[in-house]
Amino acid sequence: MAMLELQNVDTFYGPSQVLRQVSLSVEQGEIVTLLGANAAGKTTTMKTIFGLVKPRNGTIVYDGERIDHLPTDQIIKRGLVLVPEARRVFSRMTVRENLDMGAYMQTDRATIAKEIERVYTLFPRLKERDKQLAGTLSGGEQQMLAIGRALVARPRMICMDEPSLGLSPILVQLVFDTIQEIRKSGVTVFLVEQNANMALNIADRGYVLQTGKIILSDKASALITNDVVRAAYLGG
Amino acid sequence: MHILAASSFDTGLFFQQIENGITLGAIYALVALGYTMVYGIIELINFAHGDVFMWSTIVTLSVAQALHIDHVLGGFALVGTLLLLLIVGILTSGGLNVLIERVAYRPLRRAPRLIPLISAIGVSFILENVAQLWKTANVIAYPVFFPTNAITIGSLTITYLDIFIFVLAVALMVGLNVFTNRTKMGRAMRATAQDPEAAALMGVNINQTISLTFLIGGALAGAAGVVYSMYASSVYFLSGFQLGLIAFTAAVLGGIGNIQGAVLGGFLIGIIEALATQYVPNGLAWSQGVAFAILILILIFRPSGLLGQQVPDKV
Numbered sequence A: 001m002a003m004l005e006l007q008n009v010d011t012f013y014g015p016s017q018v019l020r021q022v023s024l025s026v027e028q029g030e031i032v033t034l035l036g037a038n039a040a041g042k043t044t045t046m047k048t049i050f051g052l053v054k055p056r057n058g059t060i061v062y063d064g065e066r067i068d069h070l071p072t073d074q075i076i077k078r079g080l081v082l083v084p085e086a087r088r089v090f091s092r093m094t095v096r097e098n099l100d101m102g103a104y105m106q107t108d109r110a111t112i113a114k115e116i117e118r119v120y121t122l123f124p125r126l127k128e129r130d131k132q133l134a135g136t137l138s139g140g141e142q143q144m145l146a147i148g149r150a151l152v153a154r155p156r157m158i159c160m161d162e163p164s165l166g167l168s169p170i171l172v173q174l175v176f177d178t179i180q181e182i183r184k185s186g187v188t189v190f191l192v193e194q195n196a197n198m199a200l201n202i203a204d205r206g207y208v209l210q211t212g213k214i215i216l217s218d219k220a221s222a223l224i225t226n227d228v229v230r231a232a233y234l235g236g
Numbered sequence B: 001m002h003i004l005a006a007s008s009f010d011t012g013l014f015f016q017q018i019e020n021g022i023t024l025g026a027i028y029a030l031v032a033l034g035y036t037m038v039y040g041i042i043e044l045i046n047f048a049h050g051d052v053f054m055w056s057t058i059v060t061l062s063v064a065q066a067l068h069i070d071h072v073l074g075g076f077a078l079v080g081t082l083l084l085l086l087i088v089g090i091l092t093s094g095g096l097n098v099l100i101e102r103v104a105y106r107p108l109r110r111a112p113r114l115i116p117l118i119s120a121i122g123v124s125f126i127l128e129n130v131a132q133l134w135k136t137a138n139v140i141a142y143p144v145f146f147p148t149n150a151i152t153i154g155s156l157t158i159t160y161l162d163i164f165i166f167v168l169a170v171a172l173m174v175g176l177n178v179f180t181n182r183t184k185m186g187r188a189m190r191a192t193a194q195d196p197e198a199a200a201l202m203g204v205n206i207n208q209t210i211s212l213t214f215l216i217g218g219a220l221a222g223a224a225g226v227v228y229s230m231y232a233s234s235v236y237f238l239s240g241f242q243l244g245l246i247a248f249t250a251a252v253l254g255g256i257g258n259i260q261g262a263v264l265g266g267f268l269i270g271i272i273e274a275l276a277t278q279y280v281p282n283g284l285a286w287s288q289g290v291a292f293a294i295l296i297l298i299l300i301f302r303p304s305g306l307l308g309q310q311v312p313d314k315v
Protein backbone atom coordinates (compact mmCIF):
# COMPACT_ATOMS: atom_id res chain seq x y z
CA MET A 1 0.00 0.00 0.00
CA ALA A 2 1.27 3.43 -0.92
CA MET A 3 2.25 5.86 1.80
CA LEU A 4 0.69 8.74 -0.16
CA GLU A 5 -1.70 8.37 -3.04
CA LEU A 6 -3.50 11.00 -5.12
CA GLN A 7 -6.29 9.79 -7.37
CA ASN A 8 -7.85 11.92 -10.12
CA VAL A 9 -7.32 15.16 -8.26
CA ASP A 10 -8.79 18.33 -9.79
CA THR A 11 -7.86 21.63 -8.15
CA PHE A 12 -9.23 25.04 -9.05
CA TYR A 13 -8.40 28.60 -8.09
CA GLY A 14 -11.79 30.24 -8.48
CA PRO A 15 -12.93 29.40 -11.97
CA SER A 16 -9.55 28.35 -13.34
CA GLN A 17 -8.58 24.72 -13.18
CA VAL A 18 -4.92 24.11 -12.35
CA LEU A 19 -4.73 20.37 -11.65
CA ARG A 20 -6.41 17.96 -14.05
CA GLN A 21 -6.98 14.40 -12.96
CA VAL A 22 -3.66 14.17 -11.17
CA SER A 23 -2.88 10.68 -9.90
CA LEU A 24 0.38 9.71 -8.30
CA SER A 25 1.68 7.61 -5.46
CA VAL A 26 4.69 7.44 -3.18
CA GLU A 27 5.69 4.18 -1.52
CA GLN A 28 7.18 4.04 1.93
CA GLY A 29 10.94 4.62 1.90
CA GLU A 30 11.03 6.03 -1.62
CA ILE A 31 12.26 9.30 -2.99
CA VAL A 32 9.76 10.33 -5.65
CA THR A 33 10.15 13.48 -7.66
CA LEU A 34 7.57 15.59 -9.45
CA LEU A 35 9.08 17.52 -12.36
CA GLY A 36 7.52 20.27 -14.37
CA ALA A 37 8.09 23.66 -15.90
CA ASN A 38 7.19 26.90 -14.21
CA ALA A 39 3.42 27.22 -13.63
CA ALA A 40 2.80 23.53 -14.39
CA GLY A 41 0.99 23.15 -11.06
CA LYS A 42 3.72 21.64 -8.84
CA THR A 43 3.14 23.99 -5.93
CA THR A 44 -0.60 23.59 -6.33
CA THR A 45 -0.12 19.83 -6.03
CA MET A 46 1.70 20.37 -2.73
CA LYS A 47 -0.90 22.83 -1.46
CA THR A 48 -3.64 20.38 -2.33
CA ILE A 49 -1.94 17.55 -0.44
CA PHE A 50 -1.63 19.77 2.63
CA GLY A 51 -5.15 21.15 2.56
CA LEU A 52 -4.06 24.70 1.78
CA VAL A 53 -6.36 24.50 -1.21
CA LYS A 54 -9.10 21.90 -1.36
CA PRO A 55 -9.40 19.63 -4.38
CA ARG A 56 -12.72 19.83 -6.17
CA ASN A 57 -12.60 16.19 -7.20
CA GLY A 58 -10.47 13.17 -6.41
CA THR A 59 -9.05 11.61 -3.29
CA ILE A 60 -5.83 11.90 -1.33
CA VAL A 61 -4.91 9.01 0.93
CA TYR A 62 -2.04 9.11 3.40
CA ASP A 63 -1.14 6.04 5.38
CA GLY A 64 -4.45 4.37 4.58
CA GLU A 65 -6.59 7.34 5.56
CA ARG A 66 -8.27 9.98 3.43
CA ILE A 67 -6.81 13.38 4.20
CA ASP A 68 -8.40 15.54 1.51
CA HIS A 69 -11.02 16.90 3.90
CA LEU A 70 -8.72 17.48 6.85
CA PRO A 71 -7.48 20.91 7.93
CA THR A 72 -3.75 21.47 7.51
CA ASP A 73 -2.82 21.10 11.18
CA GLN A 74 -4.52 17.69 11.32
CA ILE A 75 -2.48 16.52 8.33
CA ILE A 76 0.76 17.66 9.98
CA LYS A 77 -0.22 15.80 13.13
CA ARG A 78 -0.19 12.57 11.10
CA GLY A 79 3.51 12.89 10.40
CA LEU A 80 3.35 14.37 6.89
CA VAL A 81 5.22 17.68 6.61
CA LEU A 82 6.06 20.21 3.92
CA VAL A 83 9.11 22.34 3.25
CA PRO A 84 7.21 25.03 1.39
CA GLU A 85 8.22 26.88 -1.74
CA ALA A 86 10.26 30.01 -1.03
CA ARG A 87 11.15 28.65 2.44
CA ARG A 88 8.58 30.67 4.38
CA VAL A 89 10.66 30.87 7.56
CA PHE A 90 9.24 33.12 10.29
CA SER A 91 11.35 36.16 9.53
CA ARG A 92 10.67 38.05 12.78
CA MET A 93 11.56 35.03 14.91
CA THR A 94 14.98 33.74 15.81
CA VAL A 95 16.46 30.61 14.27
CA ARG A 96 15.82 28.77 17.50
CA GLU A 97 12.21 29.93 17.67
CA ASN A 98 11.68 28.75 14.10
CA LEU A 99 12.92 25.32 15.10
CA ASP A 100 10.68 25.41 18.17
CA MET A 101 7.78 26.10 15.82
CA GLY A 102 8.81 23.09 13.78
CA ALA A 103 8.53 21.04 16.97
CA TYR A 104 5.07 22.49 17.68
CA MET A 105 3.46 19.04 17.60
CA GLN A 106 6.02 17.53 19.95
CA THR A 107 5.24 17.62 23.63
CA ASP A 108 8.31 16.02 25.17
CA ARG A 109 10.93 18.65 25.92
CA ALA A 110 13.81 16.20 25.91
CA THR A 111 12.84 14.93 22.46
CA ILE A 112 12.55 18.47 21.13
CA ALA A 113 15.99 19.37 22.47
CA LYS A 114 17.44 16.23 20.92
CA GLU A 115 15.85 16.90 17.53
CA ILE A 116 17.04 20.50 17.50
CA GLU A 117 20.54 19.35 18.43
CA ARG A 118 20.41 16.91 15.51
CA VAL A 119 19.50 19.73 13.12
CA TYR A 120 22.33 21.84 14.52
CA THR A 121 24.73 18.97 13.86
CA LEU A 122 23.40 18.65 10.32
CA PHE A 123 23.60 22.42 9.70
CA PRO A 124 26.24 23.94 12.03
CA ARG A 125 25.57 27.35 10.46
CA LEU A 126 22.18 27.38 12.14
CA LYS A 127 23.69 26.72 15.53
CA GLU A 128 26.07 29.65 15.12
CA ARG A 129 23.08 31.86 14.37
CA ASP A 130 20.50 30.43 16.72
CA LYS A 131 19.64 33.80 18.30
CA GLN A 132 19.58 35.67 15.01
CA LEU A 133 16.29 36.67 13.37
CA ALA A 134 15.52 34.33 10.49
CA GLY A 135 14.81 37.29 8.22
CA THR A 136 18.47 38.30 8.44
CA LEU A 137 19.79 34.93 7.20
CA SER A 138 21.06 34.37 3.67
CA GLY A 139 18.86 32.45 1.25
CA GLY A 140 20.87 29.27 1.73
CA GLU A 141 20.71 29.52 5.51
CA GLN A 142 16.97 30.11 5.34
CA GLN A 143 16.61 26.96 3.24
CA MET A 144 18.57 24.97 5.82
CA LEU A 145 16.31 26.41 8.48
CA ALA A 146 13.20 25.49 6.50
CA ILE A 147 14.45 21.92 6.13
CA GLY A 148 15.56 21.78 9.76
CA ARG A 149 12.20 23.09 10.89
CA ALA A 150 10.50 20.26 9.01
CA LEU A 151 12.85 17.64 10.46
CA VAL A 152 12.28 18.56 14.10
CA ALA A 153 8.63 17.66 13.52
CA ARG A 154 9.90 14.04 13.31
CA PRO A 155 7.97 13.37 10.09
CA ARG A 156 7.35 9.97 8.58
CA MET A 157 7.09 11.58 5.18
CA ILE A 158 8.47 14.89 4.01
CA CYS A 159 7.42 16.88 0.95
CA MET A 160 9.70 19.56 -0.45
CA ASP A 161 8.78 22.25 -2.93
CA GLU A 162 11.83 23.31 -4.94
CA PRO A 163 14.30 23.29 -2.05
CA SER A 164 17.21 24.06 -4.36
CA LEU A 165 15.68 27.15 -5.94
CA GLY A 166 17.97 30.17 -5.95
CA LEU A 167 20.86 28.44 -4.19
CA SER A 168 24.51 28.37 -5.20
CA PRO A 169 25.78 25.06 -6.69
CA ILE A 170 27.53 24.14 -3.43
CA LEU A 171 24.34 24.65 -1.44
CA VAL A 172 22.29 22.81 -4.04
CA GLN A 173 24.63 19.85 -3.53
CA LEU A 174 24.23 20.16 0.24
CA VAL A 175 20.44 20.16 -0.08
CA PHE A 176 20.44 17.06 -2.27
CA ASP A 177 22.91 15.29 0.03
CA THR A 178 20.63 16.14 2.93
CA ILE A 179 17.63 14.71 1.13
CA GLN A 180 19.47 11.43 0.72
CA GLU A 181 20.38 11.48 4.41
CA ILE A 182 16.74 12.05 5.28
CA ARG A 183 15.70 9.05 3.23
CA LYS A 184 18.40 6.90 4.86
CA SER A 185 16.96 7.79 8.25
CA GLY A 186 13.74 6.09 7.14
CA VAL A 187 11.71 9.11 6.06
CA THR A 188 9.83 8.95 2.76
CA VAL A 189 10.49 11.89 0.43
CA PHE A 190 8.30 13.56 -2.18
CA LEU A 191 10.31 16.18 -4.01
CA VAL A 192 9.12 18.86 -6.40
CA GLU A 193 11.92 20.21 -8.55
CA GLN A 194 12.78 22.18 -11.62
CA ASN A 195 16.34 20.95 -11.31
CA ALA A 196 15.39 17.71 -13.07
CA ASN A 197 18.90 16.41 -13.43
CA MET A 198 19.75 16.50 -9.73
CA ALA A 199 16.32 15.28 -8.72
CA LEU A 200 16.33 12.27 -11.04
CA ASN A 201 19.80 11.36 -9.84
CA ILE A 202 18.66 10.80 -6.27
CA ALA A 203 15.04 9.71 -6.91
CA ASP A 204 13.67 6.21 -7.31
CA ARG A 205 10.78 7.28 -9.49
CA GLY A 206 9.48 10.42 -11.07
CA TYR A 207 6.39 12.06 -12.54
CA VAL A 208 6.27 14.82 -15.11
CA LEU A 209 3.55 17.44 -14.77
CA GLN A 210 2.62 19.60 -17.75
CA THR A 211 -0.09 22.28 -17.45
CA GLY A 212 -1.74 20.42 -14.62
CA LYS A 213 -1.64 16.93 -16.13
CA ILE A 214 0.69 14.04 -15.38
CA ILE A 215 2.13 13.24 -18.80
CA LEU A 216 4.82 10.77 -17.79
CA SER A 217 5.67 8.51 -14.91
CA ASP A 218 8.54 6.08 -14.72
CA LYS A 219 11.63 4.96 -12.87
CA ALA A 220 14.03 7.84 -12.44
CA SER A 221 16.72 6.01 -14.43
CA ALA A 222 14.28 5.67 -17.33
CA LEU A 223 13.18 9.29 -17.19
CA ILE A 224 16.78 10.48 -17.40
CA THR A 225 17.08 8.88 -20.81
CA ASN A 226 13.52 9.70 -21.92
CA ASP A 227 13.55 11.92 -25.00
CA VAL A 228 10.66 14.13 -23.88
CA VAL A 229 12.26 14.72 -20.50
CA ARG A 230 15.66 15.32 -22.03
CA ALA A 231 14.26 17.85 -24.47
CA ALA A 232 12.07 19.70 -22.00
CA TYR A 233 13.91 19.53 -18.68
CA LEU A 234 17.46 18.34 -19.12
CA GLY A 235 18.53 20.78 -21.78
CA GLY A 236 18.49 18.21 -24.61
CA MET B 1 9.94 89.66 28.38
CA HIS B 2 11.43 86.25 27.87
CA ILE B 3 12.15 85.88 31.54
CA LEU B 4 8.62 86.86 32.33
CA ALA B 5 7.27 84.30 29.90
CA ALA B 6 9.46 81.58 31.37
CA SER B 7 8.51 82.35 34.93
CA SER B 8 4.83 82.35 34.07
CA PHE B 9 5.10 78.72 32.96
CA ASP B 10 3.57 76.64 35.70
CA THR B 11 5.71 73.49 35.92
CA GLY B 12 3.36 72.03 38.52
CA LEU B 13 0.46 72.23 36.10
CA PHE B 14 2.62 70.79 33.35
CA PHE B 15 3.53 67.72 35.37
CA GLN B 16 -0.04 67.34 36.53
CA GLN B 17 -1.11 67.12 32.91
CA ILE B 18 1.64 64.59 32.20
CA GLU B 19 0.30 62.55 35.09
CA ASN B 20 -3.25 62.79 33.74
CA GLY B 21 -1.94 61.81 30.34
CA ILE B 22 -0.24 58.72 31.69
CA THR B 23 -3.45 57.51 33.31
CA LEU B 24 -5.47 58.14 30.19
CA GLY B 25 -2.66 56.69 28.10
CA ALA B 26 -2.65 53.46 30.08
CA ILE B 27 -6.32 53.01 29.16
CA TYR B 28 -5.72 53.90 25.52
CA ALA B 29 -2.82 51.47 25.39
CA LEU B 30 -4.96 48.58 26.66
CA VAL B 31 -7.53 49.26 23.95
CA ALA B 32 -4.89 49.92 21.30
CA LEU B 33 -3.41 46.45 21.94
CA GLY B 34 -6.65 44.86 20.74
CA TYR B 35 -6.60 46.83 17.49
CA THR B 36 -2.98 46.04 16.85
CA MET B 37 -3.14 42.33 17.69
CA VAL B 38 -6.14 41.77 15.45
CA TYR B 39 -4.68 43.79 12.61
CA GLY B 40 -1.39 42.00 13.03
CA ILE B 41 -2.98 38.60 12.55
CA ILE B 42 -5.77 39.12 9.98
CA GLU B 43 -5.07 42.63 8.66
CA LEU B 44 -8.50 43.83 9.69
CA ILE B 45 -9.27 47.11 11.44
CA ASN B 46 -11.71 45.75 13.98
CA PHE B 47 -14.03 48.70 13.78
CA ALA B 48 -16.22 47.19 16.49
CA HIS B 49 -13.37 47.06 19.02
CA GLY B 50 -14.29 50.36 20.68
CA ASP B 51 -17.84 49.12 21.13
CA VAL B 52 -16.55 45.86 22.59
CA PHE B 53 -14.80 48.08 25.15
CA MET B 54 -18.03 50.01 25.73
CA TRP B 55 -19.93 46.79 26.43
CA SER B 56 -17.65 46.13 29.38
CA THR B 57 -18.62 49.52 30.78
CA ILE B 58 -22.38 48.94 30.54
CA VAL B 59 -22.40 45.32 31.69
CA THR B 60 -20.21 46.05 34.71
CA LEU B 61 -22.42 49.06 35.45
CA SER B 62 -25.42 46.73 35.61
CA VAL B 63 -23.55 44.33 37.86
CA ALA B 64 -22.53 47.16 40.20
CA GLN B 65 -26.11 48.45 40.27
CA ALA B 66 -27.51 44.99 40.94
CA LEU B 67 -25.15 44.66 43.90
CA HIS B 68 -26.18 48.11 45.17
CA ILE B 69 -22.64 49.35 45.09
CA ASP B 70 -23.08 53.07 45.56
CA HIS B 71 -20.51 54.22 48.07
CA VAL B 72 -16.78 54.12 48.64
CA LEU B 73 -15.59 50.70 49.74
CA GLY B 74 -12.53 49.50 51.60
CA GLY B 75 -10.77 46.28 52.49
CA PHE B 76 -12.18 43.00 51.24
CA ALA B 77 -15.32 44.62 49.87
CA LEU B 78 -13.18 46.83 47.64
CA VAL B 79 -10.89 44.05 46.48
CA GLY B 80 -13.83 41.73 45.90
CA THR B 81 -15.76 44.34 43.91
CA LEU B 82 -12.74 45.19 41.79
CA LEU B 83 -12.06 41.54 41.06
CA LEU B 84 -15.69 40.84 40.25
CA LEU B 85 -16.08 43.81 37.92
CA LEU B 86 -12.77 43.10 36.20
CA ILE B 87 -13.70 39.46 35.66
CA VAL B 88 -17.14 40.40 34.36
CA GLY B 89 -15.69 43.11 32.09
CA ILE B 90 -12.97 40.82 30.77
CA LEU B 91 -15.38 37.96 30.09
CA THR B 92 -17.91 40.27 28.46
CA SER B 93 -15.52 41.93 26.05
CA GLY B 94 -13.34 38.88 25.49
CA GLY B 95 -16.35 36.67 24.81
CA LEU B 96 -18.04 39.27 22.64
CA ASN B 97 -14.91 39.75 20.56
CA VAL B 98 -14.55 36.00 20.00
CA LEU B 99 -18.21 35.77 19.01
CA ILE B 100 -17.90 38.68 16.57
CA GLU B 101 -14.90 37.10 14.88
CA ARG B 102 -16.71 33.81 14.59
CA VAL B 103 -19.91 35.15 13.03
CA ALA B 104 -18.91 38.36 11.27
CA TYR B 105 -15.28 37.98 10.17
CA ARG B 106 -14.37 34.31 9.80
CA PRO B 107 -16.86 33.58 7.01
CA LEU B 108 -15.33 36.51 5.09
CA ARG B 109 -11.69 35.61 5.62
CA ARG B 110 -11.04 34.91 1.95
CA ALA B 111 -13.08 37.87 0.73
CA PRO B 112 -11.45 41.12 -0.47
CA ARG B 113 -10.19 43.24 2.43
CA LEU B 114 -12.95 45.84 2.19
CA ILE B 115 -15.69 43.29 2.83
CA PRO B 116 -14.82 42.31 6.43
CA LEU B 117 -14.20 46.00 7.17
CA ILE B 118 -17.78 46.75 6.16
CA SER B 119 -18.91 43.83 8.30
CA ALA B 120 -16.95 45.33 11.22
CA ILE B 121 -18.65 48.69 10.78
CA GLY B 122 -21.99 46.90 10.77
CA VAL B 123 -21.14 45.06 13.98
CA SER B 124 -20.15 48.38 15.52
CA PHE B 125 -23.58 49.85 14.75
CA ILE B 126 -25.33 46.79 16.13
CA LEU B 127 -23.36 46.92 19.39
CA GLU B 128 -24.09 50.64 19.76
CA ASN B 129 -27.79 50.32 18.94
CA VAL B 130 -28.38 47.44 21.32
CA ALA B 131 -26.49 49.33 24.03
CA GLN B 132 -28.66 52.38 23.39
CA LEU B 133 -31.84 50.31 23.57
CA TRP B 134 -30.71 48.88 26.86
CA LYS B 135 -29.10 51.88 28.52
CA THR B 136 -30.73 54.80 26.66
CA ALA B 137 -28.73 57.54 24.98
CA ASN B 138 -28.04 59.27 28.29
CA VAL B 139 -24.78 59.53 30.12
CA ILE B 140 -25.24 57.32 33.19
CA ALA B 141 -23.30 57.70 36.43
CA TYR B 142 -20.93 54.86 37.31
CA PRO B 143 -20.79 54.27 41.05
CA VAL B 144 -17.80 55.72 42.82
CA PHE B 145 -16.64 52.87 45.03
CA PHE B 146 -12.88 53.31 44.80
CA PRO B 147 -11.28 55.45 47.54
CA THR B 148 -10.94 58.99 46.27
CA ASN B 149 -7.78 59.67 48.28
CA ALA B 150 -4.66 60.98 46.63
CA ILE B 151 -1.03 61.46 47.39
CA THR B 152 0.54 64.83 46.76
CA ILE B 153 4.11 65.48 45.78
CA GLY B 154 4.63 69.23 45.83
CA SER B 155 1.80 70.56 43.72
CA LEU B 156 1.35 67.21 41.95
CA THR B 157 -1.71 65.18 42.88
CA ILE B 158 -1.81 61.48 42.15
CA THR B 159 -5.05 59.75 43.05
CA TYR B 160 -5.12 56.19 44.31
CA LEU B 161 -7.29 55.40 41.29
CA ASP B 162 -4.61 56.72 38.91
CA ILE B 163 -2.08 54.47 40.61
CA PHE B 164 -4.42 51.50 40.42
CA ILE B 165 -5.11 52.06 36.73
CA PHE B 166 -1.42 52.40 35.93
CA VAL B 167 -0.39 49.32 37.93
CA LEU B 168 -3.18 47.20 36.47
CA ALA B 169 -2.39 48.28 32.90
CA VAL B 170 1.31 47.62 33.31
CA ALA B 171 0.64 44.25 34.92
CA LEU B 172 -1.58 43.26 31.98
CA MET B 173 1.03 44.46 29.48
CA VAL B 174 3.79 42.52 31.21
CA GLY B 175 1.54 39.47 31.27
CA LEU B 176 0.86 39.84 27.55
CA ASN B 177 4.55 40.21 26.86
CA VAL B 178 5.41 37.07 28.80
CA PHE B 179 2.60 35.20 27.06
CA THR B 180 3.60 36.17 23.52
CA ASN B 181 7.33 35.75 23.98
CA ARG B 182 7.71 32.92 26.44
CA THR B 183 4.89 30.48 25.85
CA LYS B 184 4.27 27.97 23.11
CA MET B 185 0.81 29.38 22.41
CA GLY B 186 2.19 32.91 22.28
CA ARG B 187 4.85 31.79 19.83
CA ALA B 188 2.18 30.14 17.69
CA MET B 189 0.26 33.41 17.76
CA ARG B 190 3.29 35.36 16.53
CA ALA B 191 3.96 32.75 13.86
CA THR B 192 0.37 32.96 12.66
CA ALA B 193 0.61 36.75 12.54
CA GLN B 194 3.67 36.52 10.31
CA ASP B 195 2.57 33.77 7.96
CA PRO B 196 -0.64 31.87 8.69
CA GLU B 197 -0.03 29.24 6.03
CA ALA B 198 3.44 28.48 7.29
CA ALA B 199 2.12 28.34 10.85
CA ALA B 200 -0.56 25.86 9.76
CA LEU B 201 2.22 23.78 8.22
CA MET B 202 3.81 23.58 11.68
CA GLY B 203 0.57 22.11 12.98
CA VAL B 204 -0.93 25.31 14.40
CA ASN B 205 -4.72 25.46 14.35
CA ILE B 206 -5.18 28.84 12.70
CA ASN B 207 -8.84 29.36 13.60
CA GLN B 208 -8.14 28.63 17.25
CA THR B 209 -5.18 31.00 17.24
CA ILE B 210 -7.22 33.80 15.69
CA SER B 211 -9.97 33.21 18.28
CA LEU B 212 -7.35 33.40 21.01
CA THR B 213 -6.11 36.71 19.62
CA PHE B 214 -9.63 38.14 19.68
CA LEU B 215 -10.11 36.77 23.19
CA ILE B 216 -6.97 38.47 24.51
CA GLY B 217 -7.61 41.73 22.66
CA GLY B 218 -11.19 41.79 23.92
CA ALA B 219 -10.13 40.91 27.46
CA LEU B 220 -7.70 43.84 27.57
CA ALA B 221 -10.45 46.15 26.31
CA GLY B 222 -12.77 44.72 28.96
CA ALA B 223 -10.32 45.53 31.74
CA ALA B 224 -9.89 48.99 30.22
CA GLY B 225 -13.67 49.42 30.19
CA VAL B 226 -13.90 48.85 33.94
CA VAL B 227 -11.13 51.26 34.90
CA TYR B 228 -12.26 53.84 32.37
CA SER B 229 -15.75 53.82 33.85
CA MET B 230 -14.26 54.27 37.31
CA TYR B 231 -12.06 57.09 36.01
CA ALA B 232 -14.86 58.92 34.17
CA SER B 233 -17.47 57.86 36.75
CA SER B 234 -19.92 57.58 33.91
CA VAL B 235 -20.85 55.36 30.99
CA TYR B 236 -22.28 56.26 27.61
CA PHE B 237 -23.32 54.08 24.72
CA LEU B 238 -21.04 55.94 22.30
CA SER B 239 -18.01 56.08 24.59
CA GLY B 240 -16.38 53.26 22.65
CA PHE B 241 -16.65 55.08 19.37
CA GLN B 242 -14.58 58.06 20.53
CA LEU B 243 -12.17 56.13 22.71
CA GLY B 244 -11.84 53.45 20.06
CA LEU B 245 -10.77 55.94 17.42
CA ILE B 246 -8.21 57.46 19.78
CA ALA B 247 -6.87 54.00 20.66
CA PHE B 248 -6.74 53.11 16.99
CA THR B 249 -4.72 56.27 16.41
CA ALA B 250 -2.39 55.12 19.17
CA ALA B 251 -1.95 51.76 17.45
CA VAL B 252 -1.15 53.43 14.13
CA LEU B 253 1.21 55.88 15.84
CA GLY B 254 3.17 53.02 17.39
CA GLY B 255 3.11 50.95 14.19
CA ILE B 256 0.07 48.78 13.51
CA GLY B 257 0.60 45.13 14.39
CA ASN B 258 3.41 46.08 16.77
CA ILE B 259 2.58 45.26 20.39
CA GLN B 260 5.25 47.51 21.92
CA GLY B 261 4.12 50.19 19.49
CA ALA B 262 0.56 50.10 20.77
CA VAL B 263 1.77 50.63 24.33
CA LEU B 264 4.07 53.48 23.34
CA GLY B 265 1.37 55.02 21.12
CA GLY B 266 -1.25 54.75 23.86
CA PHE B 267 0.85 56.59 26.42
CA LEU B 268 1.98 59.21 23.90
CA ILE B 269 -1.55 59.99 22.73
CA GLY B 270 -2.74 60.16 26.33
CA ILE B 271 -0.03 62.64 27.22
CA ILE B 272 -0.49 64.70 24.05
CA GLU B 273 -4.23 64.87 24.65
CA ALA B 274 -3.76 65.96 28.28
CA LEU B 275 -1.26 68.64 27.32
CA ALA B 276 -3.49 69.85 24.48
CA THR B 277 -6.35 70.17 26.93
CA GLN B 278 -4.17 72.49 28.99
CA TYR B 279 -2.22 74.46 26.44
CA VAL B 280 -4.31 74.66 23.29
CA PRO B 281 -6.80 77.51 23.67
CA ASN B 282 -10.17 76.01 24.51
CA GLY B 283 -8.27 72.74 24.59
CA LEU B 284 -10.91 70.51 26.13
CA ALA B 285 -13.08 70.95 23.08
CA TRP B 286 -10.10 70.14 20.89
CA SER B 287 -8.57 67.18 22.60
CA GLN B 288 -10.08 64.65 20.22
CA GLY B 289 -9.37 66.80 17.21
CA VAL B 290 -5.75 66.70 18.28
CA ALA B 291 -5.80 62.90 18.20
CA PHE B 292 -7.10 62.90 14.65
CA ALA B 293 -4.67 65.57 13.56
CA ILE B 294 -1.95 63.23 14.82
CA LEU B 295 -3.47 60.30 12.92
CA ILE B 296 -3.45 62.29 9.69
CA LEU B 297 0.10 63.49 10.26
CA ILE B 298 1.37 59.94 10.89
CA LEU B 299 -0.40 58.65 7.83
CA ILE B 300 1.31 61.33 5.76
CA PHE B 301 4.79 61.38 7.25
CA ARG B 302 5.34 58.04 8.92
CA PRO B 303 2.69 55.56 7.82
CA SER B 304 4.56 52.63 9.35
CA GLY B 305 4.44 54.28 12.79
CA LEU B 306 7.13 55.00 15.36
CA LEU B 307 8.26 51.41 15.96
CA GLY B 308 7.34 50.00 12.55
CA GLN B 309 4.41 47.95 11.33
CA GLN B 310 4.28 44.22 11.89
CA VAL B 311 1.93 42.72 9.37
CA PRO B 312 1.78 39.29 7.73
CA ASP B 313 4.56 38.56 5.25
CA LYS B 314 3.47 38.92 1.66
CA VAL B 315 4.02 35.76 -0.35
Ligand SMILES: Nc1ncnc2c1ncn2[C@@H]1O[C@H](COP(=O)(O)OP(=O)(O)O)[C@@H](O)[C@H]1O
Pocket (backbone or CB within 6 Å): A013, A018, A036, A037, A038, A039, A040, A041, A042, A043, A044, A045
Ligand atom coordinates in the same frame (compact mmCIF):
# COMPACT_ATOMS: atom_id res chain seq x y z
N1 LIG C 1 -3.52 31.55 -5.52
C1 LIG C 1 -3.67 31.43 -6.86
N2 LIG C 1 -4.73 31.98 -7.47
C2 LIG C 1 -4.91 31.86 -8.80
N3 LIG C 1 -4.07 31.21 -9.61
C3 LIG C 1 -2.97 30.65 -9.06
C4 LIG C 1 -2.72 30.73 -7.66
N4 LIG C 1 -1.57 30.08 -7.41
C5 LIG C 1 -1.13 29.60 -8.59
N5 LIG C 1 -1.96 29.95 -9.58
C6 LIG C 1 -1.81 29.58 -11.00
O1 LIG C 1 -1.80 28.18 -11.06
C7 LIG C 1 -0.86 27.72 -12.01
C8 LIG C 1 0.09 26.74 -11.37
O2 LIG C 1 0.84 27.41 -10.38
P1 LIG C 1 1.86 26.64 -9.43
O3 LIG C 1 1.16 25.49 -8.85
O4 LIG C 1 2.42 27.65 -8.50
O5 LIG C 1 2.94 26.15 -10.46
P2 LIG C 1 4.45 25.67 -10.24
O6 LIG C 1 4.67 25.45 -8.80
O7 LIG C 1 4.55 24.42 -11.05
O8 LIG C 1 5.32 26.74 -10.81
C9 LIG C 1 -0.17 28.96 -12.56
O9 LIG C 1 -0.75 29.29 -13.79
C10 LIG C 1 -0.48 30.02 -11.54
O10 LIG C 1 -0.57 31.27 -12.15
Ligand SMILES: [Mg+2]
Pocket (backbone or CB within 6 Å): A042, A043, A044, A085, A162
Ligand atom coordinates in the same frame (compact mmCIF):
# COMPACT_ATOMS: atom_id res chain seq x y z
MG1 LIG D 1 6.02 26.32 -7.56
